[in-house]
Amino acid sequence: MKNITLLCLLLLTSCRKQSQPVPVVPAPPISELETVLRQMDATATDFRTAEAECKWDHFIEIVNETEKQKGQIYLRHNGSDTEVLADVTWPAPRKVLFKSGKVSVYEPKIAQVTEFEGVPRDAALTYLMIGFGGRGHDLLKSHKVSLAGWETVDGVRTAKLQLTPLSPEFGSTLREFFIWIDPQRDVPLQQQISETFGDKWVQHCTGFQINGTIPEDVFGFKTRPGTEVIKRQMK
Numbered sequence: 001m002k003n004i005t006l007l008c009l010l011l012l013t014s015c016r017k018q019s020q021p022v023p024v025v026p027a028p029p030i031s032e033l034e035t036v037l038r039q040m041d042a043t044a045t046d047f048r049t050a051e052a053e054c055k056w057d058h059f060i061e062i063v064n065e066t067e068k069q070k071g072q073i074y075l076r077h078n079g080s081d082t083e084v085l086a087d088v089t090w091p092a093p094r095k096v097l098f099k100s101g102k103v104s105v106y107e108p109k110i111a112q113v114t115e116f117e118g119v120p121r122d123a124a125l126t127y128l129m130i131g132f133g134g135r136g137h138d139l140l141k142s143h144k145v146s147l148a149g150w151e152t153v154d155g156v157r158t159a160k161l162q163l164t165p166l167s168p169e170f171g172s173t174l175r176e177f178f179i180w181i182d183p184q185r186d187v188p189l190q191q192q193i194s195e196t197f198g199d200k201w202v203q204h205c206t207g208f209q210i211n212g213t214i215p216e217d218v219f220g221f222k223t224r225p226g227t228e229v230i231k232r233q234m235k
Contacts, residue, residue, distance in 0.1 A: 031147075032147050032159075033145065033146065033147040033161075035183075036136060036147065036159045036161070036181070036183045037136030037137050037139070037140075037145075038136065038137075039136070039183035039184065039186075040134070040135060040136030040137075040181070040183055040186050041135045041136050041137055043133070043183070043184065043185065043186035044133055044134060044135045044136075044186055046211070047077065047132075047133030047186055047210070047211070048076060048077055048133075048211050049074075049075065049076040049077075049210070049211055049212060049213075049214050050073075050074075050075045050076075050132050050133060050187055050208060050209065050210050050211075051072060051073065051074045051075070051208070051209045051212065051214060052072065052073050052187070052205040052206060052207055052208045052209070053070070053071075053072055053205065053206050053207045054070065054071060054072065054073045054086070054203060054204065054205040054206075055068070055069070055070045055203070055204045055205075056068070056069045056070070056086075056088075056128075056201070056202070056203050057069075057200075057201070057202040057204075058199065058200075058201050059199060059200040059201075059202075060199055061197060061198025061199050061200075062198075068091075069088050069090065069091065069094075070088070070089065070090045071086065071087045071088040071089040071090065072086075072087045072089070073085070073086050073087070073205060074087070074214050074218050074219070075129070075132045075133070076214055076219070077133060081099070081100060082098070082129065082132075083097075083098065083099045083219045084097070084098040084099075084129050084132075085097050085098075085218055085219055092107075092109060093107075093108050093109065094106065094107050094108075095221060097219065097220070097221070098129060099219060102115060102116065102117055103115075103116040104116070104221070106221045106223065106227075108223075108224070111223070111224055111226055111227040111228060112227065112228050112229075112230065113221060113223060113227060113228070113229045113230070114229075114230045114231075114232060115229065115230070115231045115232065116232050116233075117231065117232070117233050118233050127174070127177060127191070127193055127201075128191055128193070128201065128203045130163070130179060130188070130191070131179050131181050131186075131187065131188035131191070132186075132187055132188065133186050133187070134186070136183075139161075139163060142165060142166055142167070143163040143164060143165055143166060144163070144164040144165075144166060145161055145162070145163055145164075146161070146162045146164075147159060147160070147161060147162075148160040148161065148162045148178065151180060153180050153189040153190055154189060154206055156182050156189060157182075158180040158181055158182050158189055158190075159180070159181050159183055160178060160179075160180050161178065161179045161180075161181060162176075162177070162178055163177045163178075163179065164177070173195050173196055173197075174193065174194070174195060174196065175194045175195060175196045176192075176193070176194040177191075177192070177193050177194070178191065178192045179191045179192075185208060185210055187205070187208050187210070188203075188205065189204070189205060189206070190202070190203065190204045190205070191203045
């Protein structure tokens with residue numbers, strides 16, 4: 001009889017324990033950086049093309065001077081490749097094309113096209129293309145990314161991201177890289193690159209047009225007869 005009574009008590013105790021509500025553990029709060037990266041990911045899904053007016057300032061340490069240029073930038077995602085044309089209109093016309101892993105520069109005044117093969121991924125010019133319709137979490141594959149704060153650029157609230165290359169070799173020429181990105185449109189309004197030997201690049205873009213139609217011939221050069229083509233290998 002005692003054994004039966006004990007068994008009943010154990011069963012009652014067990015039932016009471018099972019009926020007690022399981023405490024809910026709150027999910028850890030999502031960081032501001034994670035929120036920015038997720039917004040970039042979401043916008044990148046439908047991102048196809050972009051064009052904007054841009055200004056480029058290149059501070060050259062060795063001569064202590066700043067070279068200023070302005071023009072337009074055109075970008076499109078073509079399969080796994082991203083094609084970019086920087087059309088410099090001032091002070092001298094020049095076109096810089098990033099396509100199929102190659103950088104080509106056309107200078108119409110001297111009728112010359114220079115094609116650079118093997119451009120390092122950490123070259124300043126290639127870094128200026130980061131942030132145009134790219135997935136935020138893809139940045140984490142090759143960089144340490146931190147949120148340096150929120151700043152208003154041209155009336156737009158932007159996330160100021162600092163990117164540090166994970167590979168020492170990858171970042172051998174870069175000392176500091178900041179990007180002011182509008183997460184809603186997934187475009188960089190401003191970028192600043194400081195190189196280890198003292199040069200600094202600043203790109204500032206306005207008047208963005210997203211997912212418009214860009215003519216096919218934009219991503220190529222219309223050269224005049226007699227234009228010389230020079231091929232160079234970069235290491």
